[in-house]
Amino acid sequence: MNFFSEKSYKENLSMKLPLKIFIHTIFWFVFLLFTVLLSMVPLIGGLSASNNLIPHLIINFLWAASIFYLFYFYFIHFFEKRQLTKYLGFSIVSSILITLLFMPMHKLIYPKFDFFNYIFFIPPMAGSFILAQCGCLVRGFENWFTNIRQKAELENRSLRNELEMLKSQINPHFLFNSLNNIDSLIHTFPDNASDSLITLSDMLRYMIYETRTDMVSLNKEIVYIKNYICLQQLRFQDPQYINITFPNLCEDIRIAPLLLIPFIENAFKYSFNAGNLPVIEISLCCKHDLLQFFCQNYYKNEKSQHERPGGVGLGNAKRRLELLYPRKHNINIVDENNIFKVELAIQLA
Numbered sequence: 001m002n003f004f005s006e007k008s009y010k011e012n013l014s015m016k017l018p019l020k021i022f023i024h025t026i027f028w029f030v031f032l033l034f035t036v037l038l039s040m041v042p043l044i045g046g047l048s049a050s051n052n053l054i055p056h057l058i059i060n061f062l063w064a065a066s067i068f069y070l071f072y073f074y075f076i077h078f079f080e081k082r083q084l085t086k087y088l089g090f091s092i093v094s095s096i097l098i099t100l101l102f103m104p105m106h107k108l109i110y111p112k113f114d115f116f117n118y119i120f121f122i123p124p125m126a127g128s129f130i131l132a133q134c135g136c137l138v139r140g141f142e143n144w145f146t147n148i149r150q151k152a153e154l155e156n157r158s159l160r161n162e163l164e165m166l167k168s169q170i171n172p173h174f175l176f177n178s179l180n181n182i183d184s185l186i187h188t189f190p191d192n193a194s195d196s197l198i199t200l201s202d203m204l205r206y207m208i209y210e211t212r213t214d215m216v217s218l219n220k221e222i223v224y225i226k227n228y229i230c231l232q233q234l235r236f237q238d239p240q241y242i243n244i245t246f247p248n249l250c251e252d253i254r255i256a257p258l259l260l261i262p263f264i265e266n267a268f269k270y271s272f273n274a275g276n277l278p279v280i281e282i283s284l285c286c287k288h289d290l291l292q293f294f295c296q297n298y299y300k301n302e303k304s305q306h307e308r309p310g311g312v313g314l315g316n317a318k319r320r321l322e323l324l325y326p327r328k329h330n331i332n333i334v335d336e337n338n339i340f341k342v343e344l345a346i347q348l349a
């Protein structure tokens with residue numbers, strides 16, 4: 001079940017397109033203005049671009065845009081990953097290659113231009129290097145702006161999200177059902193009832209005390225999910241109603257608390273046995289820093305649109321994923337043929 005891919009998705013908090021266009025427009029306006037002013041100054045050997053200003057501007061603009069957007073879109077990743085040696089090497093090599101590519105075009109403007117002369121080569125190469133850093137700087141500013149907005153939203157929503165999470169964690173419907181199921185076991189299977197009460201107590205303790213931090217151990221999260229499923233199984237007579245596949249022990253990986261439980265709650269809430277077993281399938285796999293989660297359930301076709309799987313709970317879960325794991329998760333939700341399926345992959349590093 002390898003469905004993880006680094007797919008881009010719409011980021012609600014990213015810098016708006018009009019603002020990006022404005023920043024780039026200002027940058028290129030300043031660049032062209034500087035190029036015009038510089039063309040008025042005679043170069044070495046008495047060469048001047050003032051008589052061929054338009055071709056000079058076109059060549060220089062294509063030259064600058066090539067190196068600028070090469071670093072804006074691609075080589076910025078080496079800088080963000082702190083691979084500074086690679087970044088510096090690519091900066092130097094790219095500046096040399098771009099300069100060698102565009103310098104011969106100046107023969108159209110300066111017939112006497114000797115691009116084999118190192119005196120003519122070094123200043124354009126230095127200019128290419130500077131433009132490369134400008135591309136990285138502009139992209140870095142945009143990313144910084146996006147991160148600031150994301151952090152601001154997380155801070156502004158923290159109190160409200162905490163209340164919403166508490167309400168979703170201590171689900172009254174689940175709590176009452178669990179207590180009723182345990183009560184029915186007290187006289188017939190007192191040992192099972194005692195074990196179930198301990199399980200419920202452990203769940204409440206985890207939800208109230210251990211999920212106050214931003215990240216929790218994935219192993220503890222798995223124990224909580226198993227306890228939830230164990231209590232839900234009290235409702236069903238057939239042991240094949242639910243099929244779960246969980247790892248016995250994951251590496252020392254940390255995850256945002258209660259991130260997966262809304263999908264599992266949704267599966268139990270809308271599950272319906274139409275003769276196909278298992279009705280609910282849940283699996284979790286962790287390989288190094290990649291977590292893969294799968295949840296599927298059958299549901300009744302006669303349910304109204306408001307009673308179909310999905311809704312506010314899953315919407316909030318997806319929103320948390322966008323805020324906590326931007327560009328590091330992929331979620332695929334399929335609702336067809338009375339089957340509701342969720343496939344989720346998260347890069348946790």
